[in-house]
Amino acid sequence: MAITPFLDRLKQGPLLADGAMGTMLHSRQVSLDTSFDALNLTDPGVVAQIHREYVDAGAEIVETNTFGANRFKLAEHGLEDALYDINRGGVELARRVVNASFKEDIYVAASVGPLGVRLAPFGRVKPEEAYAAFREQIEALCAGGPDLVILETFSDLHELREAVRAARDACDLPLVASVTFTRDDRTLLGDSPAQVAEALAELDVDVIGANCSGGPAQLRRVLHAMREATPERTLSAIPNAGWPEQVGGRVMYSAGPDYFGEYALAFREGGATIIGGCCGTTPAHIAAMRQALDDPAREAAVVELVREKDGPENGGSAEEPTELARALDAGHFVVSVEMPPPKGIAPDKIVAGAQMLQEAGATVINVSDSPMARMRMSPWAVCHLIQRDVGIETVLHFPTRGRNLLRVQGDLLAAHALGVRNLFVVMGDPTHIGDYPNAADNYDLVPSGLVRLVKQNLNAGLDQAGNAIGQPTTFLTGCALNMNPADPEREIRNLRRKIEAGADFALTQPVFDPQVPRDFLARYAEAHGPLELPILAGLLPLYSARHARFLHNEVPGIDIPEGTLARIEAAGEDAPQEGVRIAQELTAELQEFVQGLYLMPAFGRYDLVAEVIDVVRSVAPV
Numbered sequence: 129m130a131i132t133p134f135l136d137r138l139k140q141g142p143l144l145a146d147g148a149m150g151t152m153l154h155s156r157q158v159s160l161d162t163s164f165d166a167l168n169l170t171d172p173g174v175v176a177q178i179h180r181e182y183v184d185a186g187a188e189i190v191e192t193n194t195f196g197a198n199r200f201k202l203a204e205h206g207l208e209d210a211l212y213d214i215n216r217g218g219v220e221l222a223r224r225v226v227n228a229s230f231k232e233d234i235y236v237a238a239s240v241g242p243l244g245v246r247l248a249p250f251g252r253v254k255p256e257e258a259y260a261a262f263r264e265q266i267e268a269l270c271a272g273g274p275d276l277v278i279l280e281t282f283s284d285l286h287e288l289r290e291a292v293r294a295a296r297d298a299c300d301l302p303l304v305a306s307v308t309f310t311r312d313d314r315t316l317l318g319d320s321p322a323q324v325a326e327a328l329a330e331l332d333v334d335v336i337g338a339n340c341s342g343g344p345a346q347l348r349r350v351l352h353a354m355r356e357a358t359p360e361r362t363l364s365a366i367p368n369a370g371w372p373e374q375v376g377g378r379v380m381y382s383a384g385p386d387y388f389g390e391y392a393l394a395f396r397e398g399g400a401t402i403i404g405g406c407c408g409t410t411p412a413h414i415a416a417m418r419q420a421l422d423d424p425a426r427e428a429a430v431v432e433l434v435r436e437k438d439g440p441e442n443g444g445s446a447e448e449p450t451e452l453a454r455a456l457d458a459g460h461f462v463v464s465v466e467m468p469p470p471k472g473i474a475p476d477k478i479v480a481g482a483q484m485l486q487e488a489g490a491t492v493i494n495v496s497d498s499p500m501a502r503m504r505m506s507p508w509a510v511c512h513l514i515q516r517d518v519g520i521e522t523v524l525h526f527p528t529r530g531r532n533l534l535r536v537q538g539d540l541l542a543a544h545a546l547g548v549r550n551l552f553v554v555m556g557d558p559t560h561i562g563d564y565p566n567a568a569d570n571y572d573l574v575p576s577g578l579v580r581l582v583k584q585n586l587n588a589g590l591d592q593a594g595n596a597i598g599q600p601t602t603f604l605t606g607c608a609l610n611m612n613p614a615d616p617e618r619e620i621r622n623l624r625r626k627i628e629a630g631a632d633f634a635l636t637q638p639v640f641d642p643q644v645p646r647d648f649l650a651r652y653a654e655a656h657g658p659l660e661l662p663i664l665a666g667l668l669p670l671y672s673a674r675h676a677r678f679l680h681n682e683v684p685g686i687d688i689p690e691g692t693l694a695r696i697e698a699a700g701e702d703a704p705q706e707g708v709r710i711a712q713e714l715t716a717e718l719q720e721f722v723q724g725l726y727l728m729p730a731f732g733r734y735d736l737v738a739e740v741i742d743v744v745r746s747v748a749p750v
Contacts, residue, residue: 134235134275134302135334138362142396144421145189145237145366145404146182147414153178155410163205165197168217175218179225185411186418188234189402190226191278192218195241198265200253204244212268219272237278237304238269240291247287255290262294276302280366281340281406283308283316285327292331304402305333306364308340309350312547316516321353329358337364340406343383343448344391351398365400367391369408370448383408389416396421450549451521452492453604456633456662462491462724463741464523464635464664465734469495469504475513481734486520488738489745494552494635494726497525508539512546523550523606528573536573537591540582544601552606552635553578576625579605583630609634609663610685611648620652627661634661635726638668638679640688640710642717649721664724667714669740670707671730673697708736712743719744 137143153164156174167175175193182190197215202208215238222236243261245253266277277295282288288305295303307315307324314320319327321338328336336358338350347367354363370383388405395403403421405413455462465485467478482493493514495507511522524543531539543551553575573581581592582603589600607626613619623634639645645665652659670676670688676696680688692710699706707730715725725744729737 137233137235138335138401142401142403142421143188143235144186144392144414144418145364145402146179146185146187146191147405147409147411148369148407149175149178149191149193149195151408152181152410163196163202163207165194165202165214165218166205166207166210168193168214168221169210172217172221176221176225179222180229181411182414183225183229183231183234185415186422187404187414189237189276189404190222190234191237191239192222192269192272192274193239194218194265194269195239195280196244198240198243199261200243200245211264212271215265215268216272219269219274223273235275236273237276238266238272238274238301240265240269240277240279240295241281242283242287247284247290255286258287258290259294262291263298266295266298270299270301274301276304276334278304278306279333280304280306281308282306285315285317285319285324288328289331292333296332302335303333304335304337304364305331306337306339306366309338309342309346310516310547311342311346312515312545313346313350313353314547318516321350322357325354325357325361329361335362335364335402337366337400337402339364339366339404340368343367343370344388344394345448348391348394348398351395351400355399363398363400364402364404365395365398366402366404366406368406369413385410385412385416388413389420392417392420449602450604452523452550453632455491456604456723459723460491461719461744462664463489463727463744464492464494464724465490465727465729465737465741466494466496467510467729467734469497469507469510471504473505475505475510478510479513479517481732482514482518482520485734485738485741486518488741490520490727490741491724492521492523492550494523495525497527508543508546508548511543511548515547521550522548523552524548525552525554526578527554528575528578529555533573533592536578536581537586540586540601540603541597544603549602550604550606551582552608553582553631554608575607576622576629579607579626579631580629583632604632605630606633606635606664607631609636611636611639611645611665612685612687614684616648616651619648620655623652623661624656631661633664633723635664636666637683637685638666638728639714639718640686640692642714644687645718646721662723664726665718665722666726666728667711667718667740668728669711669730669733669736670696670703671733671736672703673699675730704733704736708739711740715740715744 150164154160179190194215197211199208199211202211219236219238226234226236243258245251247253247255247258279288279291292305305328309315325336338347341347344367347365351363351365392403467481470478495510497507508524511524514522555575582605585592586601587603589597591597609623610619649659673696676688676693679686695706696703727737727740
């Protein structure tokens, strides 16, 4: 069977790569704790079957099951001594499947992923150590006889440079270098698609591109930017099937095969010569792409449809809904946790706290803005750091107080550019109670007016004066709700204004008696019908008797039942744990009529809040 040399074949038109290996293995009940790469030796049959399914679906590039087969990742499973056999075996396994298909011009690509460790100066691994690890793996892969090497899903250009250098020293095979991007169309280290393309163009590689990341719409934007920056380079585009979601304990992806079929043509039109699927894609996705690429009659209609979905090149928005928006729309029970920004310039503690809360099961992190009118780091910077370094979405508290109309809009555009698209609009604390009582306290907008500005202007591509801002923003906007107000009728009128302005959800003050929100919602329903706005009920685990008395006596809108106060008083030194138990009991009752919780840790005790989340997730998993 004659095989045209890979680079010569690439000049003739796009090649279709296969889809996800990890997704397919996991669907066959292979545990995520298993070394997928080791299956080349321990269960080659299951790997070969997946290769066969992709070949049958029409894939022309079959990637080896060796993405994580480097010394660092294999050492996590005690398999570093099997590195050579796993890598060479992975290539030989894919080659046997390709040869058995009796199809011409199918290429075996040796897959190499990141090392899974940080390189200096961001980690402890030296560049020469990374080079040695990559060369060791690639030499083992090349011993199996692949047609090309794919360096994929890299987020650190420094690491990718070492991988390219190692690959060129190890063999003379065609080389593909591919980078992954976060939701804000930047790498984890902040590089834009244009910067990535320009950096890769300087390396000795044959194809540059992007893989993994989000869905096809995002990679189409990335591909366009890379092509603009380096129009002479050969490009690849291999997206995930959308952003992953946890559903019933499983990782799920939303983009289906037909959607991928549409985008296969859009990628070809955009200049990609290698097209395929990454995480979440299956043989069905590849078959749909194969059918689209092979059917000229579909091309014009499908490409136009994709353009409509993406929006116009210069003004439409291709942003997908935020994870919080999707969770609320799907009726999932969400958990948001409030975190104040640091007082200085070091964000390490808040990032570590966010990591712990994510692992506990939090949906989003709420970052407050100068709580109690005290000077703190700007919250949108904290939101960006958490999203970038932890990978969990944030909600930016955005007070109207202290901002004029120019600053409001400029700050919102800055937040959106940083990928912060969930907002919680509030009036904000008056400056006279804080560190700078003489600071300006004026404002141009009340919260309902700011909600309207965001939802009806910025999200439509216009500023407050009606001038075009280019691509529209895609903010999800929440508002404040006091369910225990001194004047319920006034609170309901304010809530109606916020809903009419376009509010997407509401966060309440802390609730200590579930009857309070029940009564408020019943009163609202009497006047206007059932409240359709998703409510995240405030929940603040009490920390001590003194803490409880302060909230009860000095914070408007908070009434703590006598029985609860008595429990905290009687708990003594065990008061923090008693506060957690009370909060856990409240969650069970609140889940009946709200769509989520807005947890407020007392005194930075995120560990106590995590115990509340444990109970929530045992009843209402993400």
